[in-house]
Amino acid sequence: MTIEGLSFTCPPNAMLAVATTVKLLAEIALLALFGQWVVGLLAGPAPERNPFYRLLQLLGRPWVRAARWLSPQLVLDRHVPLVAFLALLFVWGGAAFAKVSICLQIGVALCK
DSSP states (O other), X not given: OEETTEEOOOXXXXXXXXXXXXXXXXXXXXXXXXXXXXXXXXXXXXXXGOHHHHHHHHHHHHHXXXXXXXXXXXXXXXXXXXXXXXXXXXXXXXXXXXXXXXXXXXXXXXXX
């Protein structure tokens, strides 16, 4: 990449680390949001009293807040976790695609 005559190069190993880290963070958030939904279904009318539900809610809260900030006010508050889940799913897909692309460039043996 060149900016005002300065050339920047990033080694493929660093790009692979970034793609892997983004993918891992998206996976953790996706599993937290999915687990929160499942525990909410199983816990009944008061899932907020369940400590495991509260832990998953704590893990997913930053992503739900980011989705609320990105989405228009037309989106209902009860749908914002779904928006966060779908956005994270797209981020995960992009990171997975980037990781596979980098691994194909540098060789699959180096990706293990």
